[in-house]
Amino acid sequence: MGTQAPLLRLEGLSKQYPSTEGAAPLYILKEVTLDIAQGEAVAIIGPSGSGKSTLLNVLGTLDKPTSGKVTFAGRDVTQLDELALAALRNREIGFIFQSHHLLPQCTVLENVLVPTLASGSTRGTETVARAKRLLDRVGLSPRSNHQPGQLSGGERQRVAVVRALINQPKLVLADEPTGALDRVSADKLAQLLVELNKEEGVTLILVTHALDLAKKMGRILELQDGKLVEKKS
Amino acid sequence: MMSMGTLVRRSLAYHWRAHLGVLLGAIVGSAVLIGALLVGDSVRASLKKLALLRLGQTEQALASNDRFFRSALAGEISGEIKIPITPLVQVLGTASSRGGEGRANKVQVQGVENGFWELAQKKPSFATIPDGSVVLNEGLARQLGVKEKDDVVLRVPKPSALSRDAPLASQEDASAALRVTVHAIVSDEEFGRFGLQASQLPPFNAFMPLAWLQQKLDIAGKANLLLVGKGETDNAALTTALKKHWQIADAQIELRDLPDAKAIEIRTPRVFLDTAMAQASEKAGANGKKLLTYFANDIRLGTNSVPYSMVTAAGEPWLPAGIKEDEIVLGQWAADDLGAKAGDTVTMSYYFVGIGRKLEERTNTFRVHSIVPLSGIYADRSLMPDFPGMTDAENCGDWDTGFPIKMDAITPKDEKYWDDHKGTPKAFISLAAGQKLWSNRFGDLTSVRYDSASTTTNQIAQAIQQQMDPASVSLSFLPVREQALKAVAQSQDFGGLFIGFSFFLIVAALLLMALLFQLGVEQRAREVGTLLAFGFTPKQVRNLLLGEGSAIALIGGVLGAVGGIWYARGMLYGLANLWRDAVGTSSLAFHAQPQTLVIGTIASFIVALITIWLAVRKQVQRPARELLAEGAEERRSTLEGAKKKSKASIIATVCIVLGVVMVGWAKFGGDGSGAAGLFFGAGGLFLIGGLAASAAWLNHLRDAGLKLTSDQLAAAFNLNGLGIRNAVRRRKRSLATISLLACGSFLVVAVGANKLNAIADAGKRSAGTGGFAFIGDTTLPVVQDLNMKEGREFFGLDDKKMAGVSLVPFRVKDGDDASCLNLNRAQTPRLLGVNPQLLQERNAFTFAKLAEGVDAKAPWNALKTSVNSDEIPAIGDFNSIMWAMGKKVGDTLDFRDERGQVFKIRIVGAVANSILQGNLLVDEAALVAKYPSESGYRMFLIDAPAERAEEVSATLTKALQNEGLELTSTAKRLNAFNAVQNTYLSTFQILGGLGLLLGSLGLGVVVLRNVLERRGELALMQAVGFRAQTLKWLVISEHGVLLLVGLAVGVVSALIAVLPALLSPGAEIPYRSLALTLGAVLISGGVWTLVAASFALRGQLMDGLRSE
Secondary structure, X not given: OOOOOOOEEEEEEEEEEOOOOOOOOEEEEEEEEEEEOOOOEEEEEOOOOOOHHHHHHHHOOOOOOOEEEEEEOOEEHHXXXXXXXXXHHHHHEEEXXXXXXOOOOOOHHHHHHHHXXXXXXXXXXXXXXXXXXXXXXXXXXXXXXXXXXXXXXXXXXXXXXXXXXXXXXXXXXXXXXXXXXXXXXXXHHHHHHHHHHHHHXXXXXXXXXXXXXXXXXXXXEEEEOOEEEEEXX | OOOHHHHHHHHHHHOHHHHHHHHHHHHHHHHHHHHHHHHHHHHHHHHHHHHHHHHOOOOEEEEOOOOOEEOHHHHHHHHHHOOOEEEEEEEEEEEEEHHHOEEEEEEEEEEEOHHHXXXXXXXXXXXXXXXXXXXXXXXXXXXXXXXXXXXXXXXXEOOOOOOOOOOOOOOOOOEEEEEEEEEEEEOHHHHHOOOOOOOOOOOEEEEEEHHHHHHHOOOOOEEOEEEEOXXXXXXXXXXXXXXXXXXXXXXXXXXXXXXXXXEEEEEOOOOOOOHHHHHHHHHHOOOOEEEEEEEEEEEEEOOEEEEEEEEEEEOOOOOOOOOOOOEEEEEHHHHHHHOXXXXXXXXXXXXXXXXXXXXXXXXXXXXXXXXEOOOHHHHOHHHOOOOOOOOOOOOHHHOOOOOOOOHHHOOHHHHHHHHHHOOOOOEEXXXXXXXXXXXXXXXXXXXXXXXXXXXXXXXXXXXXXXXXXXXXXOOOEEOHHHHHHHHHHOOOOHHHHHHHHOHHHHHHHHHHHHHHHHHHHHHOHHHHHHHHHOOOOHHHHHHHHHHHHHHHHHHHHHHHHHHHHHHHHHHHHHHHHHOHHHHOOOOOOOOOOHHHHHHHHHHHHHHHHHHHHHHHOOHHHOOHHHHHXXXXXXXXXXXXXXXXXXXXXXXXXXXXXXXXXXXXXHHHOOOOOOHHHHHHHHHHHHHHHHHHHHHHHHHHHHHHHHHOOHHHHHHHOOHHHHHHHHHOOOHHHHHHHHHHHHHHHHHHHHHHOOOEOOOOOOOOOOOOOOOOOEEEEEEEEEOOOOOOHHHXXXXXXXXXXXXXXXXXXXXXXXXXXXXXXXXXOOOOEEXXXXXXXXXXXXXXXXXXXXXXXXXXXXXHHHHOXXXXXXXXXXXXXXXXXXXXXXXXXXXXXXXXXXXXXXXXXXXXXXXXXXXXXEEEEEEHHHHHHHOOOOOOEEEEEEEOOHHHHHHHHHHHHHHOOOOOOEEEEHHHHHHHHHHHHHHHHHHHHHHHHHHHHHHHHHHHHHHHHHHHHOHHHHHHHHHOOOOHHHHHHHHHHHHHHHHHHHHHHHHHHHHHHOHHHHHOOOEOOOHHHHHHHHHHHHHHHHHHHHHHHHHHOOOOHHHHHHHO
C-alpha cells in the first residue's frame, strides 16, 4: 500500500439495527477497521445476510454507521450533512447495482448522463463526448440511442457501469453487479470492471458472493460475524 | 442535450399511462372549478342583461308614487339639460280578460308618451298607442291569454290626494275600470320588461297613452314618474335643474287669494299640510296664521246637539289671546241651536285619525268662552278644507264621506245652514287644543294664511320654492341604472355557490389525482432511489416529479377550461330547467369572461400542483437504500408506529370528548340559540375523531400482530385476520380511502337532512307558516279592517262564512324582494308594517336569533321598542337577512322616508325559515310615521278553521276580487321558498354524489394497485393450497372493511351534526334518496373492488410467483 494516504479509511465502524420491543439489537458490523488505497480493486465476500450490502451502503454514504468513522479522501463523511453527502456521492462515487436501475424513459446515452444533471454544471460537449467514448469502450456505441428495454441484461449492466463512471469518480461501488446475469455476461462484465479499474484509475469495491469474480479483484475481504477478514486472492 | 427538462419530458412520455389517470383527475377538478366560476359569470351577465332590458336607456328616475306632479316638469328639465326625459303615470292594478277567465294581479299600468319608447333597447313597430288601447308585455298577454285586438279590463286605483286611510276620505269611487283593446304586444327588448325594481322576474306591464289615462283617472296633466335617458349629466345636475323648474303645484301646494279675508292662503288637496309643507310655509312669509279645521261629529250641551260641524282651531284674530285649551268659542248659530251661553260646558265628538281608517269616535269637553256672530271672519266658508266628497256637495244628503252619516240626526235647520253657509265653522278652539285632538300622520294644519296687504302669491310661491327641498315631497332623481348594476354586482354569487356545491367533487377529483400520482411515484421508488444514490438531492428529485406534475396540472387546467365551459353549460341548463325553482327564470345564458377562464385555469393549475406537491413531498424523504431495496413497500419502524398511533389516539380522544361536550352543551346548556352550530361543530369533531380513530386502529392492527403470543396468534391468524392485516399494510392508502368515503358520506347525509318540507307541522305556530292557513296579497290597498263587522260588511263578507277567521294585516312599503327568489342583492328591501301584538299574542314563528336585550319570551314586542329616536327596530327572515340583504341581526340598513330623510332600520330579530322571507317587518305605527301616504293593507296572514279553509279562501278571493286578492296556502308559499333551498341542496347532493362515486373509483384504483403489487404473494398462497375464489374473497373483504368504516364514520358524524334539523318542525329527511345515494356508493365501491380484484387476479397467478 505504500505511505500514500488511503482513499477510504474505516475506523471502528459498527452498525446495528434496533429490534422489536424487548429483543436485543441486531449487530451487522462490529468495529470494522479498513484502509483502501486509490486505484485498488477490492472484493468483499461473505454469506447472505452477513452485512455486505450494509457495508457498501455505509461506504457509499447511503447509510450511516451506528458508531465509528468513515474517512473519504481525508474527509470524515460521518460529519457531513445530507446535501454535502449528495454532492460527494455525485462527484466522487459511482454506483453499480445488482439490478441496473436504468431509467426506462431515457435512452442509453441519456441514462449515462443522468448523474451529471445533479451537479448542474458540467454537461458540456466534453461530458457528452466522454459518455460516448465510454459507451464505445464498452461496445455500446451503436446502442446509445436505444431504450433500456431494447437491451440485453448484460448490455444494461454495462450501461450502468458507464453511468457509474461518467462523473470520473474516485470510487465505484458495485453491489452484486453480476448477480442478475448469465455466466457469459457475468464474465464479460467482470473483465470489463477489471479493465476499467486500471484504465480509469478508479478505486473499485465490489460486493459479491461469487468467488470467481472476487478473485479477479486485487484484494479480497470476507465479512464474518460483522468483521472484515483479509483473504488471500 | 440532456437536461432536467429532457428528463421531465422523457418521464412524461414514458409514464403516460400512469399519468392519464392523474390528468383525468386534474381535468375533472379544473373543469368543475372553472365551470362553477363560469356559472357565476353567466348568471351575473344574464342578470345584467335583464337589468338593462328593464331599464332600456334609462339612467335616472324620479318616482313620487302617490304624489302627482305636473307632467310638464319633464319638458322643462329636459329643455334645461338637453337630455330626453319622459313623464309617466304608473299605478298598480289588476287585469282581466275573457269575462274574467284570464286574470292578472300586480299589473304595472303605465300611461306613457312616445318618448317612453325612445328609451327602449329596440323601438317597437307601432308609432303611437291610440286612445282606448293598451300595449301589453308578453308575460301579461300570456297570463291573460290575449292577443292583439282582444279586449282586456284594467282596474286601477284612482289617485286620491287625501290618503284613503283617513276616516274622512271617501271609500266610493276608489278605483276605475278601464276596458281597453290590445293594440300590440311588446317583447322584452321593446321595453316590455320595464320596471324599476331589481328582480330577474319580469313584471306584468300594460301601457296606455298618458293623456288618455290621466283623463280617466282625473289627473289631467299630472304624472308620478319621470325617466331620464342617456346623456351628459349626473344626479347633481338633474337635482339642480329640478330645483330650478319645480313649482309648488308639483308638491301639491295651492295658493289661494282670499279677497274677502284679505289673505293669501296655503292649502293642499291632501287636506293636511304635511311637515315639509308646514315648515316651508312658516318660512314663506311673516306672521302666517296657522289653521286646522276638522270635522266634529257632534257638539252637545245636555240633550241639545249640533251634528256634523266644521270646527276651526286657530289663534288670533278668530280667538282672543290667552284662550285656554279647554275653552271653545261658539258661533251664534251653534250657540242658539244648543241653547248655550258663555260658561256652559259642551262636549264635542269627532273621529280620531289613528294608524288605520278604523272609525274611533272620541269626545272632549270644552267650556264655552264666548259666542261670536256669524259674520266677518267667523262667516268664512273658506276655512273648511277641501274634504273630498263634501266641499262640492249641494246638500248634506250628497255628502260622500268615508264614515257613515246618521241622516236622521240632520234637521232641516242643519240642512239650511249647509245651504247658506256650506262648511263655515260653527265653533273655534285654540290651535294647541285642536292639534292635540286632530294632529295625525298626514299633518297638523289645514292651511296657513298671510296678510295680502304685505305679500303676494308670487312672493309666497317663490319663498316656498326656495325654502323647500323638493326631495322632502318625494321629488328626487335616483340613479336607477347605477343602482341596478350595483344590485347585479352584489347579486347572489353563483360562482361561489357552485364552487360550494361542487366542492366535494373537486376534492374527490384532487384526492383521486393525488392518490394516482402518489401510486405512480411509489411505482417509481427505485428510480427515485437511483437518483438519490447518484447524488441528486431530495429537493432536486422532488422538483423533477413536480416538473412532471406541473405539466400534467397545466394540461389538466387547460383541458379543464374546455370541460368547464361544458360543465357550466350543463349547470345553466339545470338551473334554467331542472332546478328552475332556485332561480325562477329561464333567462340564463352562457357567458364566459376571458379573465375568468384565465384565472380559473391558473387557480386549477395551482390547486393541482399543490395537491401533487403534497402527494410527493414525503416520497423523496425516504432513504435511497430503502427505495432501492424495497421499492414501493411502505416501511416504518416500530418506534415511529408507536408515535403515530399515540398521536392519532390523542386526536381521536380529544375530538370525540370535545364533540360529546358540545352536544351536551347544545342540549342542556345555553339558551339554545346556537344549538345548530354546536351540533354541526360536534359532528365535524366526530368526523375528525372518527378518522383519527381509524388511523389509530390501522396502526394498532399492524403492530398488534408483532406482539401476539402463540395462543393469540393461533386464535387471530385466520383468513379474515389476514385480510385485515393486509388492509393495514398500506396504511396511508387505506386511510385516504376511508377519509374520502367518510367526508363524502358526511356531506351527502348532512346536506340531505337539511331538506325542508313545509307541509309537516304547517299548523303549528312555531312553524315557518306561523300557523296561519293563508297568506294573501292584494294589488290595491285594503283600508277596511277585515276583522271588524264594518270592514266585512263593506266587502259583503258573510259573518257565517267568516266565523273563526281572523287576519293579521300588513302595510306594505314596496321595495326590492329580499327573498331567495330574487337573485339580485336587495338594495332597499320591502317593508311590512304590522301591529306586533297580533303576532305576539299568537306566538307566531320561531326565532333563529335575537339581538341582545330582546325578551325571548315576547320577541315581537321588540318592534315596539324604539332603539333610539333615529332607528326603527325590524324583524326579518333569517335567510333573507343573511343572503338577500347580506346583513345579520344587530346590523342597520338605510332607508329614505317619504320626506326624503334618511333613517335607519336596525334588525333586532330573525325568524327561522318562514313565509316572511323577502321582507323586513316593522311596527305599523313606525311605518306610517315614515310613509304617511302609504294607505291600507296589501298583505294578510289569515287564520281559518282547517275544515273550512277552502271555503274561506273562495269567499275572500271573490269578495276582494277588485282589490286583486291572491290567496296562497302558507304551506305552499313556504314550500316555494323551501324549493330554492331544497333545489340547492339537491344540486349539492347530486354533485356530492358524483364526488362520492369518484371516491369509490379511487377505492377501485387502490384495490387494483394493492393486488397487482401482491400478485406474487397471492400466487404463493395459491401455491400452498388457497383456491382462487378464496383469494378473491380475501381481497374483497379486506377492502370492503375500508368502505364500511369510511361510510360508517361519515354517516354517524353527519347524523350528530344535523340532529337539530332532524328534530325541527318542517324537517323532511329524504331517507329514500340518502339510502339510495349511500347504497349506490356501497355498490359502486363493491363493484370497483370486485372488478379490480378480478382484473388483478386474472390469468395465471403462478406466473407472478415465478417472476418474484
